[in-house]
Every structure is written in C-alpha cells, then in structure tokens.
Amino acid sequence: MKRDLDQPVRTEQSGTADGGASGAVGRPAGHTPGPGQPGDGVVRGHRPWSARRIPAALIALVVAAAAVLLLVDVVRVRVGRSAAAWRTSLAHELATRPLDDVWVRIGAIVVALLGLWLIVLALTPGLRRRLPLKTSDTDVRAVLDRGAATLFLRDAALRVPGVSRATIHLGRRRLAARADVRFRDPDEVRADVSSALREQLDRLALARPPHRISVRARPSRK
Amino acid sequence: MKRQSVINRILLGLAGLVLLGSGLVVLAGGFNLYERRNLTPPDGWPLTTPGAVVISDGTRTRWTDQGWWWPVAIAVLVVIAVLALWWLLAQLRRTHPGRLRLGRPSAPADGVELNERALGDALAADARGQAGIGQATAHMLGTARHPEAHLDATLAPDTNPAEVLQALCDGPLTRARQSTGHSDLPFQVNFRTSRHKPRRTE
Numbered sequence: 362m363k364r365d366l367d368q369p370v371r372t373e374q375s376g377t378a379d380g381g382a383s384g385a386v387g388r389p390a391g392h393t394p395g396p397g398q399p400g401d402g403v404v405r406g407h408r409p410w411s412a413r414r415i416p417a418a419l420i421a422l423v424v425a426a427a428a429v430l431l432l433v434d435v436v437r438v439r440v441g442r443s444a445a446a447w448r449t450s451l452a453h454e455l456a457t458r459p460l461d462d463v464w465v466r467i468g469a470i471v472v473a474l475l476g477l478w479l480i481v482l483a484l485t486p487g488l489r490r491r492l493p494l495k496t497s498d499t500d501v502r503a504v505l506d507r508g509a510a511t512l513f514l515r516d517a518a519l520r521v522p523g524v525s526r527a528t529i530h531l532g533r534r535r536l537a538a539r540a541d542v543r544f545r546d547p548d549e550v551r552a553d554v555s556s557a558l559r560e561q562l563d564r565l566a567l568a569r570p571p572h573r574i575s576v577r578a579r580p581s582r583k
Numbered sequence: 584m585k586r587q588s589v590i591n592r593i594l595l596g597l598a599g600l601v602l603l604g605s606g607l608v609v610l611a612g613g614f615n616l617y618e619r620r621n622l623t624p625p626d627g628w629p630l631t632t633p634g635a636v637v638i639s640d641g642t643r644t645r646w647t648d649q650g651w652w653w654p655v656a657i658a659v660l661v662v663i664a665v666l667a668l669w670w671l672l673a674q675l676r677r678t679h680p681g682r683l684r685l686g687r688p689s690a691p692a693d694g695v696e697l698n699e700r701a702l703g704d705a706l707a708a709d710a711r712g713q714a715g716i717g718q719a720t721a722h723m724l725g726t727a728r729h730p731e732a733h734l735d736a737t738l739a740p741d742t743n744p745a746e747v748l749q750a751l752c753d754g755p756l757t758r759a760r761q762s763t764g765h766s767d768l769p770f771q772v773n774f775r776t777s778r779h780k781p782r783r784t785e
Contacts, residue, residue: 410588417591418674420598425667432660439653456640460613461633469613473606479599483592491773494748500769501756503748509738509776516740566745 408569409504411487416479489533493568507531510565514538517561521553525581536562536571541581551578587673594670609637680723680730685764697763699723699730709755710734715742716751717777731769732759738776748772 434445458465491504511529518527518538523545530537538558542550555576562570611617612630624631646652682696699722707721717737725731734751738744751772760768 412585412588413591413595414587414674416595418671420595421667421671421674425664425671428660428664428667432657432664435653435657435660439657452638452640452643455638456636456643459634459636460609460630461615462613465609465637466613469606469609471606472602473610476599476602476604476606479595480603481599483596483599494744494774496748496752498752498770500767501748501752501772502770503744503772503774505744506773506775509774512740512776512778513744564743564745566748 407502408486408493409488409491409502413482413487416482420479495566495568505565505567510567513565514558514561517557518554521550521557523550524554524578527554532571533569534571535573535575538574538576540576540578542578543581547578547580551576554578591674677724678726680725680727682727683723683730683763683765684727685762702759702763703732706732706734706755706759709758710736710751713747713750713754715739715747725769729769730765731771732756733771733773735773735775738774740776744774747774 431448434448438444460466488504490507492507492510494503494505496503511531514529514531514536515527518524518529518540521540523542524540525543526541528539536558538554540550540554555574558574558576562574608630612635613633615633616622617624617631629635630637680699682698683702685695685697703721703723707719710716710719710721715738717739719734719736721732721734723730724733736747736751738747752770756768756770760766
C-alpha cells in the first residue's frame, strides 16, 4: 500500500465558495425577469432574526408569578393574617447571611450569568439553524435548514467515485468534510470531493456561503 | 426587524442588565473588591463590605410605618404583574390578516374578500405541485393591509434549492400575487428536507 493511503490526507483550500458560477436564485443565464420581478441585482439574503418569544415568555411568566405571589401575601398580611412561611424565611435569610456567605456568592454568580445570557439573547440574531438563501426579489426571503444543507452536501460528496462514507460539518464560515475512501488515490478523491462540494454550494445558493472548505480524505478501514 | 422582536429584545436586555448588575454588585462586596483594589465606591453605594447583608431588616422595614407605603407597594406590584402578563400574552398572540381584500389596496371597501386560510391552502397545494417539493404547508401572517405568506416546504433529495425557489416565485407566488392583487406580497420560504439514507445514484 502506498504511504499516502496510510495517512489521512489533510488540506485546506481557501477562497470564497461564492464564485462566478453561483448565480442568484432565478438568474440563470438567459432568464428573463418575470412579472413582479424587476431585473435588479442580487438581493443578499438577510439573516433572519428571532423574535425571542420563548425567553420573553419565560421571563414574563417568572416576573408575573413572583409579583402575584408577593401581592397575595402582602394583601393577606394587610387583612390581618400572618405572612407566609416562605416570605418570613426569605426575609430572614436575606437579613442574616453576609455577602461572603457561600450561598450568597453562588446566588450572585447565578444571577449575573443569567443576566449575561439574557443580554446575549437580546443582541444576537438567533435562528442559527436557518441559512438564508440568495433571492432576486426583495419581498422574497428564503431559508434552508442547516440539517438539509448538510444532507445535500453529504449526498454530493458521496457521489464522488471512491467515497464510501462522508461526514459534513457546516459552520457559518467553514465547511469541513471528512470522507472515507474505499478505492482510488485519496489525494484525487479529496480534490474531487472539494470541487463537488463547491458545485453543490453553488447550487444551494446560500446568501453567506462558508468561506473556507476543508476536506479530509482517508482510506476506510478493512 | 419586526416590532415585537425589538420590544422583546429591549426588555430582555434590560432584565439582563438588571440581573447582571445586581449579581456583580453582590459579588464585588462579597469578595471585598473595593478594599483590595483601593476603590472608593460613590456615596450611597450599597453592599460595599463582605459583612453586609443583602436586605437588612432595617432596609426592609424602613418605610413600613409610613401611611403611604403599603398602598404604593400594592399598586406597584399590581402594575408589575399586569405588565408582565401583558408581555406574556403578547408572545402567545400572532397577528393574522383574517380576510384579505382582493384587488388593489385603494379599491373600494365593498370589494371581494378572501379568507386567509383559503389563500394559504391554495398556495400550499400549488407549491406541492412543483417539481422537487414533497410536502408544503402555508399560512398567512401580518395584517389585512400588509399580509405576508409563509411557506414551509420539504425538498426532495437531489433537488436544487435555488431552482426550486425560483420555480416557487415564478409559479405559485406569482399566481397568488396576481389573484389577490397584492403585487408585492412578501413571501417567506423555509426549506427542509426529509432525512434520508445516503444515496449515491444521481
């Protein structure tokens, strides 16, 4: 066996996958603009921003529940009943535990991390599983599920002769592929897989295709 | 960005700032940072020594003997609870156009109306007829004046999403726009694909 076959071949190729061959959706050569689609340039798909409904609903629920609980207990005390046990013990703990108490520190760390997480949620787009596609119409927005894009790329890699198994990791900037090679020279297979992935990326027409494609090809065991 | 997204994000960010700030103040006091770093906190800054407590009995009962305290406390709690419930309900509510008026938006008000569900079903059925699309469901969001069409479509394996999207725009979307008169009806497509075994044949 050649030495090449015993070692995984690892290369990285840089360059945008967004080459000239990747037209905008619906702008194949010779396509005439249809009605309602002015022949303007490519609209770079916006990344969709989540409305953050679930975290907002959770925070709203917690705040509402706490306010109602406290309200009910305050009113109970006003009409002459005694305060609930949770309120007296909470007041007692808050009034007796010093700041260097371990539970106060743990609580403060949890509260600070929760706050940081909420700030991150507020500032980031979210919806990381939805990859925007290029469109030719500003009123049309399309996204491709990340899992679907991964499956399409995997199928493209598997169509290369000699590849018996392919795993794809599609990040936002990087596409990493690993191919098990059953026959043929891994170097050639790697080059073929790389160009097959490039072609498939063009076909997917992602608005922000990964800039780097790295392919590892290694001979499959047995 | 949508208005709801902006409101949610501002409120989440404010809640995050409050939590992060109070957590950091307690930690700074608990680890005695002010003395170790020779910092002098501003006058009235709370919780500066490790021996301090978060809410002392004195702080908690400072105003309880004042006549205004309990009515104000109860009113503030009611306001907080109502606002939080309103925010919660806003998350559960989605705006639907209800009925779409056909024809140009400036057409007379007694025109023909179309149920949003009818349009969604027609759009989905039309989309399912396109090559490369397995399943499709569509629904309308937005308001009656500014409706938006949303389509969830499952792509068959070995399809070209770019071409399918173009076919959707040329076919079902254009027909929906022409038949409703909303010539710039916004269209949002979510493409998925069904899980499938690796396949090598073209």
